[in-house]
Amino acid sequence: MxxxxxxxxxxxxxxxxxxxxxxxxxxxxxxxxxxxxxxxxxxxxxxxxxxxxxxxxxxxxxxxxxxxxxxxxxxxxxxxxxxxxxxxxAGPSETAESGPEEVLRAALDAQGLADEPWAQPWIAWVLRYGRVAADELPVVARRSARVLAAMNLHGMPRIWTSRGELAGLTGDPHLLDDGTTTSRVVIKAASLAHEQAAPSNDRERRALWERCGVAPDGVADTTLTWALPLSGNDPWSAGIRQRTELGLPAHLTHLDLRAAPPRLVEPDTAIAICQHPRVLEAAIREGIRHPMLCLSGPPTTATRALLGRLISDGATLHHHADFDWHGISAAHAVQQFGAEPWRMTATDYRNAVDQAAADRIDLSNLVGTPVPTPWDPALAELMSTAARAVEEEQLLPQLLADLREGL
Structure with missing residues (x-):
């Protein structure tokens, strides 16, 4: 060269x-x-x-x-x-002789995106509906292509960044704020790449950004953790370990994960994942220092980022959730990261329902659309038949016993 x-x-x-x-x-x-x-x-x-x-x-x-x-x-x-x-x-993508289509195609080609199936439809859309001034087109094309090259445009994301960090790759951390020209043309390319309709409201835009591995910001989404056995000797790891010594959980943001060392835990570290904060709180109160993550609902982008890091480190994940359809959906989400079911079989559910009846505990009706349980197909069938929801709190003694024994 x-x-x-x-x-x-x-x-x-x-x-x-x-x-x-x-x-x-x-x-x-x-x-x-x-x-x-x-x-x-x-x-x-x-x-x-x-x-x-x-x-x-x-x-x-x-x-x-x-x-x-x-x-x-x-x-x-x-x-x-x-x-x-x-x-x-003054390269070929921005010469006076280059037409608008050539400018856009050259910008994509410089990032290795010109042959993507969404490229030509996106170029046609930008030229017809993008509302990009001719004198701004070269800069918008170049910046948009750089941003798109750093996004996840295939499958589910494994690496996450905030929208501000993504925009910062071009030198302007506000480049992708809602309403900007670059944000508009980038989100259109993302919708074409993922073969879905362009978002029409804030909720749909956020969902599409997240589908591309982009969090709205670096601080709002958090993941609740307890007693992570961080292997680093750096100040960040020491700070998280100090919270454990104080009996305090750690809410990790995307910025926290950015500041973390490349490796978080040693291979084969067992991590328990629960759905209800009550489980994690009970473990802290009883002095159980088994590493834990708490979802508190659908996995946030920060949780997904942390799960990806832990799996890359060789950790083993064990997931438990409420026996309702929201809990089963959460189980599907974390199993995409290789998490193994933990007390989530048909037998576990049947025992929980029987125990509730013996203790005269009223269980809520199971509502919503049934969700398959491929790890144990009998579980979804039994839940539909019994039509009762079982929250994690009712299984607290068994879950805490597992954590004491180290899963």
């Missing part, structure tokens, strides 16, 4: 797109500021910028000196910052 090709490869590096976008804005400013603010959304971006700039990067952002960045470019590639960015901007 010659120096010119090397420069072009670096200019197209996804982790550096925020740097190049911020540098372009600084150079285009009439005042030519000596430094500019750069968002560093994740460890990949921090490492890539640090290697290029010549010093380690920490935290969520930093200030970059234009002159020092120019010196780093000249030392590494033999060309200055302005020259490299001008050469890249």
């Amino acid at each position: 010659d120096s010119g090709e090397h420069v072009r490869a670096v200019l197209r590096e996804p982790a550096l797109q925020g740097l190049w976008a911020a540098a372009r804005e600084a150079l285009a400013s009439p005042k030519q500021p000596p430094t500019f603010r750069l968002e560093l959304p994740d460890e990949t971006a921090r490492q890539a910028v640090g290697e290029l700039y010549g010093r380690p990067m920490w935290g969520q952002g930093t200030r970059i000196s234009v002159s020092k960045l120019d010196e780093a470019m000249r030392a590494r590639f033999g060309t200055g910052l302005a020259e490299a960015l001008q050469a890249e901007a």
Whole structure:
């Protein structure tokens, strides 16, 4: 690879797109500021910028000196910052001779997306309904393609990011706020990729973002945990362990997980997953330090992110839920991450119903649409026949006994 090709490869590096976008804005400013603010959304971006700039990067952002960045470019590639960015901007995707369709297709091609089945319908939609001004189209196309390349457009997501962090890849953390041009065209591409109708309200937009592995923000969604045996010696891990020593659970956000070390737990660590916070609270009160996660409803994006991390570490997940159709749906969701049922068989359900009758406990009627239980088909059939819901609280003694014995 010659120096010119090397420069072009670096200019197209996804982790550096925020740097190049911020540098372009600084150079285009009439005042030519000596430094500019750069968002560093994740460890990949921090490492890539640090290697290029010549010093380690920490935290969520930093200030970059234009002159020092120019010196780093000249030392590494033999060309200055302005020259490299001008050469890249004058590429075939943005020449005066390129038509609107070619601009969009070239932007997708630069990110390896031009041959996706949704690409041509998306291009046609942008040109006809996207409401993108001609002079803005090259920038919108380039930014949208970079964002789409970082999203999950196939199957279910395993890696999660916040919308602000995703937008930060282009240098503007507000780029994907609702109502912006880039947000509008990106969400249309996402709907085409996942073969569903374009969202028409906030709830549908949020669901589609989440389908693509994008959380609305980095702090609202949390996952409730207890006694995670974190293996790291870093301050973050020590802080979570300290909460356990104090008898306190930890609500982890996406930002928490971003700050966490690459490995959380040792392989084969057994993690119990419950649905009701009452179970986790009881374990804390009785001094049971078995690692636990609590769903408190459908898994949040933060919970999904944590489950993915734990499975990657080689942990084993054991899931219990209420014996109602919402609980069965939650069981399906966590089983996508390899979780194993824990006291979730037809026999467990029958015993719980019989025990409730013996203790003269009134069980709620089982309502809603039945959900299959492929791990034990007899369970769904028995639940439909008995038509009674059993909450986790009624199984608390058995669940706590399992946790004491270590599952």
